[in-house]
Amino acid sequence: MPKIVAIHELTTEQQQKIKEIAPDYELLVSKAKELTPQSIREAEILIGWSRSLQEDVLSNDSQLKWIQAWSAGVDKMPLNELENKGIQLTNASGVHSIPITEHIFAMILAFTRNLHLAIRQQSNNKWDTSGTFTELAGKTIVIVGVGQIGSHAVKVAQAFGMRTVGARHSGKSDPHVEVMYKVDQLEEALSEGDYVVNILPLTNETRGLFDKAKFAAMKNSAFFVNVGRGPSVVTDDLIEALQSGALAGAGMDVFEEEPLPSDHPLWSMDNVIMTPHMAGDTDRYSERVMDIFLENLQHYVNHEPLSRNVIDYSKSY
Numbered sequence: 001m002p003k004i005v006a007i008h009e010l011t012t013e014q015q016q017k018i019k020e021i022a023p024d025y026e027l028l029v030s031k032a033k034e035l036t037p038q039s040i041r042e043a044e045i046l047i048g049w050s051r052s053l054q055e056d057v058l059s060n061d062s063q064l065k066w067i068q069a070w071s072a073g074v075d076k077m078p079l080n081e082l083e084n085k086g087i088q089l090t091n092a093s094g095v096h097s098i099p100i101t102e103h104i105f106a107m108i109l110a111f112t113r114n115l116h117l118a119i120r121q122q123s124n125n126k127w128d129t130s131g132t133f134t135e136l137a138g139k140t141i142v143i144v145g146v147g148q149i150g151s152h153a154v155k156v157a158q159a160f161g162m163r164t165v166g167a168r169h170s171g172k173s174d175p176h177v178e179v180m181y182k183v184d185q186l187e188e189a190l191s192e193g194d195y196v197v198n199i200l201p202l203t204n205e206t207r208g209l210f211d212k213a214k215f216a217a218m219k220n221s222a223f224f225v226n227v228g229r230g231p232s233v234v235t236d237d238l239i240e241a242l243q244s245g246a247l248a249g250a251g252m253d254v255f256e257e258e259p260l261p262s263d264h265p266l267w268s269m270d271n272v273i274m275t276p277h278m279a280g281d282t283d284r285y286s287e288r289v290m291d292i293f294l295e296n297l298q299h300y301v302n303h304e305p306l307s308r309n310v311i312d313y314s315k316s317y
Contacts, residue, residue: 003026111273144167225250235256
């Protein structure tokens, strides 16, 4: 009997739905560290990913045909090796649209209303009403990487009365983006933003994309928010821009090095808000990943192409 192995906790209801769709498959739910090499090699479908499984997944006698990643980003997976073995890979893209959008605007609103400074003053028992306060209405937001998250974010931005600008690799239009640029026109797009939000995946093209030249292209009153991938930003160039006044502030959820070292200069900068790579966290995460998996599983058992979130290995996303 072919096997489906899940390394993430599934509810009884989720397990039952898998069994209803794929009654001819054995379902094994276990933590990665508790799986035997044999059970990994016998799996035809794997839900989740761990580096500890890599050797067995890529072994000559591995029966694996499909991995459902538990994350949207797959840049830390052995993509070349998976492609060479003909293993299909689907990700959790779309699961994060609501929580990451809300995280983006939590940071943006904090900057707009100086909440980040007020919280610091609260810790010091200090009443301080100084600072410049503004509004989102009429401001321009630039979303770099208009995928499912970016498309949701621009809809929210429009609800605040913001002008929306986007940049994406294809340059394809989006109904809620007023002006769309290709990524090779990025500096032109950045020059328009009061708030610039990076949601790009990590690829060879995006690694180190936000460097000194990109920060110089932004307004010195602009705020930069990164909820994409840490290595897409040259951190030293960002710090220089923040210290010199070339940028007004930055909201960072992802970093080149994680966890961020305790002596890193970003910790002590008043114009920086940081969160520990948690923008996509939500209590509805498992539910949404399984919606993607179950839809694809129905196609898989019917010998049909997977319909959602199939990774294009040539693009790494």
